[in-house]
Amino acid sequence: MGFFxxxxxxxxxxxxxxxxxxxxxxxxxxxxxxxPSIATNDIYLQKGEICYYADNAxxxxxxxxxxYIRRYAGTSFNGIxxxxxxxxxxxxxxxxxxxxxxxEYFDGKLFxxxxxxxxxxxxxxxxxxxxxxTAINAYDNGIEIQYGSRTxxxxxxxxxxxxxxxxxxx
Numbered sequence: 001m002g003f004f005x006x007x008x009x010x011x012x013x014x015x016x017x018x019x020x021x022x023x024x025x026x027x028x029x030x031x032x033x034x035x036p037s038i039a040t041n042d043i044y045l046q047k048g049e050i051c052y053y054a055d056n057a058x059x060x061x062x063x064x065x066x067x068y069i070r071r072y073a074g075t076s077f078n079g080i081x082x083x084x085x086x087x088x089x090x091x092x093x094x095x096x097x098x099x100x101x102x103x104e105y106f107d108g109k110l111f112x113x114x115x116x117x118x119x120x121x122x123x124x125x126x127x128x129x130x131x132x133x134t135a136i137n138a139y140d141n142g143i144e145i146q147y148g149s150r151t152x153x154x155x156x157x158x159x160x161x162x163x164x165x166x167x168x169x170x
Contacts, residue, residue, distance in 0.1 A: 018141070020157035022055045027158075030165050035114075043111050043118055050114045053165055057110035058155040059124050060103060067098045110154060112165055117145065119154065126152070130169055138163030 020027075026036040030052075038051045045051060074090020108121030118127045128147050137144040142155040143162050156162055 018056050018058060018155055018157045020055055022053070022157075026053075027161060030161055030168070033164075033168065035168065040111065042109060042120060043113075045113060046115060048114075049116070051111055052114065052169075053110070053112035053162065055110055055156055057108055057119060059106040059108065059119055059121065060153040060155065061106065061124060062101055062103050062153075064099050065102050066096050067100065068094050069097050070094050110156060110162075112162070112169075114169075119152070130166075133166070133170075136163060136166055 022038075026038055029036040035050070035052050038054050040051050040054050042054070043051070071093045072090065073092075074088065076086065076088035076090075078086055104124075106121050106124040108119055108125060111118040111120065116127055116129055119125050128145075132147045133145060134148060135144075135146040139159045141157070141159055142153065143159045145152050145154065145166075
């Protein structure tokens, strides 16, 4: 790394590798176009619901944070009649000076059942029904699932395998 490399922006996408805990037989079953049945005690299944996918995952959450500065102004003077009285007046104003994006990562487990997609995690977990899926984009190491106006970016060991499963479901 040279001196001038310090000033170059590093806008390359981050590569995240997730180790898989799914059995090879379940992976092969999905690749053959069939649904595997995975036994799990981590989530409660509804009546007639079957778990098809259970693997490690990392949820990426990006949020835009606005940056502000605060300006203060005011006056103060002693009272006219009594010296011990003091009169003051002031105001402050908050001005937006920009914004930046903060990225958080949450490690958890992703489950895909016959009815729902569940990300199991204490702070950023979710449970969404398949009927509300708007769009899916698959990548080598992850998948983006859009539910209405909310998009979830999830890193998994094999994003195309998960995309194949969603195509089977629909």
